[in-house]
Amino acid sequence: MSHLHTHQGAEGTGYAQPSPLASAETLNIPDGLRRQRLPALPRLSEPEVVRHYTWLSTRNFGIDTGFYPLGSCTMKHNPRVNEVIAQLPGIADIHPLQPESHLQGLLCIFYEMQEMLATCSGMDAVTLQPVAGAQGEFTAIRCIQEYHRMIGQDGRTKVIVPDSAHGTNPASAAMAGYEIVEIPSAEDGRLDLEALRTAVGDDTAAMMITNPNTLGIFEPDIAEASQIVHDAGGQMYYDGANFNAILGKTSPGLMGFDAVHYNLHKTFAQPHGGGGPGSGPIGVKKHLVDFLPGPIAKRVPLRKDEPETEVSDAWRYHWWRPSKSIGKVQQWHGNAGAIIRSWAFYRRYGNELETMTEHAVLNANYLRHRITSEAESQGVADSFNDGAPADVVKHEFTLSLAPLKEAKGVGAMDVAKGLLDHGYMAPTVYFPLVVPECVMVEPTETESKEVLDAFAANFVKVLQEDAETLHAAPKSTPVGRVDEVHAARNLWLKHDTEQEE
Amino acid sequence: MVDQLPNLGRESEMLSAMGMESMDELFADIPDEVRMNATLPLPGPQSEEEILADARRLLGANVALSQRVSFLGAGLYRNFVPSAVFQLINRGEFLTAYTPYQPEVSQGMLQAMWEFQSMVADLVGLPISNVSVYDGSTAAAEALTCAVRVHNRKALQKDTVWVSGLIPPDRMSVIHNYTQGGGIEVKTLKHNEDGTLDLASAARASGSCGVYVEQPNPFGILDEGLTGLKEILGENTALIVGVQPTSLGIIEAPGEYGADIVVGEGQPLGSPLTFGGPVYGIFACKEAYLRQMPGRIVGRSVDSKGREAYCLTLSTREQHIRRHRATSNICTNETLIALMGAMHMALLGPEGIRDLAIRNMAACQSLKAQIEDTPRLSLLHPDAAHYNEFAISLPGKAADALRYLDEYGIIGGLDLSTWYSEMTNQLLVCATDQTSSEDIDSLVRHLGHWAKEVKG
The missing domain is CATH 3.40.640.10 (Type I PLP-dependent aspartate aminotransferase-like (Major domain))
Known part of the structure; x- marks a missing residue:
């Protein structure tokens, strides 16, 4: 093990800096605010820092390391030119309080992204401000809340979510002050229209749902569901986590939704960075536009007497602040760095984004088929069921390992750990909650047929391994199975020299 | 796009393994009433080189703080992050x-x-x-x-x-x-x-x-x-x-x-x-x-x-x-x-973060001292200790001062009426470890000149 804090070089070890413009003694720090002891940071030279973090990186699995079939997370390849672009001074060194004349290039890119997202989703306007999917959900729900207040519908206090929804949906609505009504899925994992009809009423503010749902299944009755909610006076909110499955094939607008968030870190290849940053812009239909957080990029034609800019010979870009805006959800204008990367990703596909979707869905169905046929040929087809019956899935699919658990006490988590020993990141497990012993697989469009074939073979191999092996897995990873119960019961949350001894 | 999709051109092989003939079958579950049938009304795909060229052109048109003399902070601070x-x-x-x-x-x-x-x-x-x-x-x-x-x-x-x-x-x-x-x-x-x-x-x-x-x-x-x-x-x-x-x-x-x-x-x-x-x-x-x-x-x-x-x-x-x-x-x-x-x-270490703080505060204090000595400029809070930034009271509108400074390639700071509407004649200026004494001289000279000329 290498610990950062065991590096304790001589006093003064660390990054060498130019001299200050005035000496420390001349600073007028109020006596009571003078720091009494130096921060207890470790003391490392640059070679030690570089080696430490490089070593840590070798103990981490990313998409670059291997196949990452983590359902619901859309772990697609992150094109490297995007990283080059995001470090250009024109994005790295600009400040949101600069005048519009300093920001024409950025405004142009924001405008292009807003227009593209609105076009692909069938919405009327987009704000890029929310910095994560969950924040997008919260922002849109806030817009709906203010809309209802404006039209005298304050009595709408409930938000409906299916029991298979992402956890952020109910959490975001609750943060805005709503009561959550969870409706059960039908037997086949799909939305239960009868349950929805029972749930809606004049207290319904909105329904939050993703389509395809978290089982990877397209909800065929979605238009009718929208109708039911609208008839009750509620709004339809589209959780865009699964947008990679439908882009160019259908849109939330066509399905009857009023608001939607996009996960740029899923669909548009902003790297996940070990947990973030993401970006969660939202799009809305006309009646909600005035409530969006601003500023939003707009453009006007150059007047005859106005000179061309470096950006355009026809347009001048500017900020626009919606009149009844809910205000801000982040201090500045969103995760611009993520938006720039996603713009570069979008430009690669342009009007052929549909091809991306097709390949994501092709890969998911192909892998599902390969796992099934491999299991059949190995005689272990009875170790799992489909999470939901379907002729075709969209970008991901679920399997229930309940039969395997029943037969030999091997659960979804054991299989997940077993896959780690075969060099794969594990799929999502135990989500959605409606599928017992659920394994949720999303290959994305950037995996080759060979990778999918090999994964299917290895997945089936893991199903055949004996229970003892799988309970002890993983064996080949930097550490063995980590004791999460121990971690929660013996909270050790920071470096502490005494505790380490 | 071609370089991003490993299975491009192998669709029919994969489809036929599943007993399918066309991509459309994969989307047969989407009802016609909600199907999008036309090509997305967007420009065509670009190569990496074209994207990079466009990014350089567009982002290059932004004015980066690193390319100017800048005193804009207000919550975000210019810094040097080691390579x-x-x-x-x-x-x-x-x-x-x-x-x-x-x-x-x-x-x-x-x-x-x-x-x-x-x-x-x-x-x-x-x-x-x-x-x-x-x-x-x-x-x-x-x-x-x-x-x-x-x-x-x-x-x-x-x-x-x-x-x-x-x-x-x-x-x-x-x-x-x-x-x-x-x-x-x-x-x-x-x-x-x-x-x-x-x-x-x-x-x-x-x-x-x-x-x-x-x-x-x-x-x-x-x-x-x-x-x-x-x-x-x-x-x-x-x-x-x-x-x-x-x-x-x-x-x-x-x-x-x-x-x-x-x-x-x-x-x-x-x-x-x-x-x-x-x-x-x-x-x-x-x-x-x-x-x-x-x-x-x-x-x-x-x-x-x-x-x-x-x-x-x-x-x-x-x-x-x-x-x-x-x-x-x-x-x-x-x-x-x-x-x-x-x-x-980790790169800074205990003394490094101390020295970084000293540089930030020293730059702020140097700027403050020079502003204080400039006719017609005064500090809004003259008796306070400051870190990174402080407010200057001007003899005219901060918005005018900023426009004037912009002509000389200086990003002068924040017009405080952006935050508090009544503070039209106050400017929030920020100095950090990236502020040089030449930057300070330049701001003081031009802002001093503007203050001398402005009617107020």
Whole structure:
């Protein structure tokens, strides 16, 4: 093990800096605010820092390391030119309080992204401000809340979510002050229209749902569901986590939704960075536009007497602040760095984004088929069921390992750990909650047929391994199975020299 | 596009393995009534080279602060992030990983985040830090809702928090959005003429759930009075202090003067300005707040063989487990930017972060001294100590001064009427470790010249 804090070089070890413009003694720090002891940071030279973090990186699995079939997370390849672009001074060194004349290039890119997202989703306007999917959900729900207040519908206090929804949906609505009504899925994992009809009423503010749902299944009755909610006076909110499955094939607008968030870190290849940053812009239909957080990029034609800019010979870009805006959800204008990367990703596909979707869905169905046929040929087809019956899935699919658990006490988590020993990141497990012993697989469009074939073979191999092996897995990873119960019961949350001894 | 899709051109082979003939069959489950049938009305695909050329042209048209003489801060601060940070952060094992839900193959990021927690906790003087929230504004907002969850039962002022009246409107707006759903009332604390907190009136906040103040405050003032605030508020009211983290190299850690929660905009440690995002929010607290805090936390544990190992812990607070009863809806956070912060701190070391703070404060003080000596310019808070920034009273409109300076290639700072409409003649200027004495001379010369000429 290498610990950062065991590096304790001589006093003064660390990054060498130019001299200050005035000496420390001349600073007028109020006596009571003078720091009494130096921060207890470790003391490392640059070679030690570089080696430490490089070593840590070798103990981490990313998409670059291997196949990452983590359902619901859309772990697609992150094109490297995007990283080059995001470090250009024109994005790295600009400040949101600069005048519009300093920001024409950025405004142009924001405008292009807003227009593209609105076009692909069938919405009327987009704000890029929310910095994560969950924040997008919260922002849109806030817009709906203010809309209802404006039209005298304050009595709408409930938000409906299916029991298979992402956890952020109910959490975001609750943060805005709503009561959550969870409706059960039908037997086949799909939305239960009868349950929805029972749930809606004049207290319904909105329904939050993703389509395809978290089982990877397209909800065929979605238009009718929208109708039911609208008839009750509620709004339809589209959780865009699964947008990679439908882009160019259908849109939330066509399905009857009023608001939607996009996960740029899923669909548009902003790297996940070990947990973030993401970006969660939202799009809305006309009646909600005035409530969006601003500023939003707009453009006007150059007047005859106005000179061309470096950006355009026809347009001048500017900020626009919606009149009844809910205000801000982040201090500045969103995760611009993520938006720039996603713009570069979008430009690669342009009007052929549909091809991306097709390949994501092709890969998911192909892998599902390969796992099934491999299991059949190995005689272990009875170790799992489909999470939901379907002729075709969209970008991901679920399997229930309940039969395997029943037969030999091997659960979804054991299989997940077993896959780690075969060099794969594990799929999502135990989500959605409606599928017992659920394994949720999303290959994305950037995996080759060979990778999918090999994964299917290895997945089936893991199903055949004996229970003892799988309970002890993983064996080949930097550490063995980590004791999460121990971690929660013996909270050790920071470096502490005494505790380490 | 061709270079991104490995199975392009092999569709029929894969389809036929499934007994299908066309891609359309994969989408047969989407009812006709909601099908999009036309090609997306967007421009055609581009190659990497074309994208890069467009990006260079468009982003090149922006005016980067590094290309000008700049005194704009107001919450984001120009800094120098050592080159090693950018090299290391682009390692694909960090860059392209998801949240470390499978700890056995995520030890690298988990340990790095545990080390981040350790360094942040020590810097702010509290026992616990999470692995980041979105930014400084959401950190402040989440701290206030956290304080309500912890203190509301015993609070004399139920569902009430107090916030410094100097907090800029955009940050206040975020606080409003995060607190309104819980029915939390946000009251504002008064300040004295000299820019410090009015401690006498702050006593009114005692018995509420929490109080949010900033050190340095939005006018850059280091307010010594805040060290006595916890005593005024009492045990049952959370003291929440927002910090500029580099200042803590020389300024007392708020934990040492009674802060219960410390939050802040992490950007000055590790991250370029990046137009304000992605940056990262610092969130640290005392143990009493641990189970009500937002965001992810890494714990040190053991593996099946008793070896040291790390994993996410206390997840039962989070949305994926607790759903609508979660402490926050946050899922994706700013881990990679926090990792940049960790690397920056590791490179600096104890003396390095002290020296960085000295450079920031020294630049500010040098600028202040020269402004003070310039005819027709005066300091709004002449008796205060400042870190990074301070407000100048001008003989004319700040907006005019900024336009004038822009003609000379100087980004002069923030027209304070952007925040407070009545402050039309006040300019907030910021100096950091990246400010040179030539920059200062240039601003003082041109602003002095403008002040001399302007009618006022």
